[in-house]
Amino acid sequence: MIIENPVILVVDDSENDAFLMRVGFQRAGFKDKLQFAVDGEDAIAYLQGQGRYGDRTEFPLPSVVLMDLNMPRKNGFEALEWIRLNPNFKRLNVNILSASSRPEDIARAYDLGANSYLLKAGNLDGLVMTAKALLLWFKTSHCAP
């Protein structure tokens, strides 16, 4: 199954990054709305459909998650760990999108089952490139779970 029209959930506590991510994906040709959660705890609530997230027309289940690492309450590692232990989401496509290039962070993310590890681009052009690459990859990953 190709991820043709992916529902992308961005988990990031930085409003600035979230805003720029929206611009980046728009410029990369992504027509749909990006979904957002502000930290790991919020992401779990989203996936479980708690509270307002119960409205699945407004907040559809994501096919792809872009996860920041350094966040308050529950960080990206903890959220990823929860996702991989949950029978409903254990195969969910989760990509780390972090500014950390620390080898320990990268290794830990993959150990916890991240699908890929992307470095946050410093500028808008880089962000657009990352978004384009991701969208192209979704389009061509013919055997997604």
Added chain:
Amino acid sequence: MSASELRYRRLFEAARDGILIIDPATRKIVDVNPYLIEFLGYTHEEFVGCELFEIGLLKDEDANRAAFGKLQETGYIRYEDLPLETKDGRHVDVEFVSNLYQEGDQGIIQCNVRDITARKKTEAALREARELLAKHSIVLEETVKIRTTELRGSNVQLETFVYSIAHDLRAPLRAMQGFSQLLVQEHAQGMNEDGRNYANFINRAAQTMDLLLTDLLAFSRISQQEIQLAQVGLGPVVERAVADCESEIAETGARVEIIGAWPVVLVHEPTLRQILVNLVGNALKFVTGKTPHVRLLAEPRPDGKVRIWIEDNGIGVLPEFQERIFQVFQRLHTKAYAGTGIGLAIVKKGVERMGGHTGVVSEDETGSRFWIDLVTVGAPGSSATTEKNL
């Protein structure tokens, strides 16, 4: 008294060792010299007629008998270290040697008693000092262990600190870069030229800061990371490092010569590669009005190390700056050449962490010859000269 008897008598009287003469038949003392009288405090009369155990020289009658048995058998007994008490109860230590002679048709036993109390005291003091020293060295080792652990802890803390600073500073920086770009790209019409310039300044400053943070992270990593040295053929590493610079080589039209033979060295390969990339990158960058020409060659050193030369035809480094350029954030050129001033600091730190040294030779403005010394393993590898001219 014959002449020889007289001589013996004088020796007996003057000796600074105690001497006892014993009759082997009765095991009783028949004569004692003045030194022993003075040393143990018994009178001549008290000595004569005694058996050895009675003046404490042997433990008891049984020991006395055993000693005399052995003396009869071998003609010789020796105790290296006997504890004794003088008549007034003072503790002394003696070396006791006893010989059985035949004098005509009768036997005679001569015992030499040497005072070793002072020697023993010195030995004991020495032993005590050694024990104390050992104790101190244990304490010292423990202290070193604790300090090392503390230091390691603070190193980790420092690394975490530098990392989190660099990481946390990046987040607002991303916003500065992103929004200033948006301003230029989407709101240019709403601004006059000054406005557009200002937005561009913000953007460029943010980019510079991003570079600074990247290099700061790289420097902190090269200082802190655990590196394991391995045997690596120098030739392929040099070639890979030059390949890493390919876009700069293409941009400048530079000529890069790699001149073998390259030995096997003991290094951390990724660190060495970064060092070479930094040096070759500098050689390509700091050139004015000429096509860069870079030469890489190896020279065996008398101390068994190998010196890699990275020679360029660039602007050179004046002697007064040749040390400073290896320090963090030290730049000689503010505008003309881009950079953060960390490249050579990384070179120095990286080379030092691999047990080597680095420096530069440059007399005038016709070029620089940077060098790094590395620890070698065995003989030089195959000789080869390749040239890259892109």
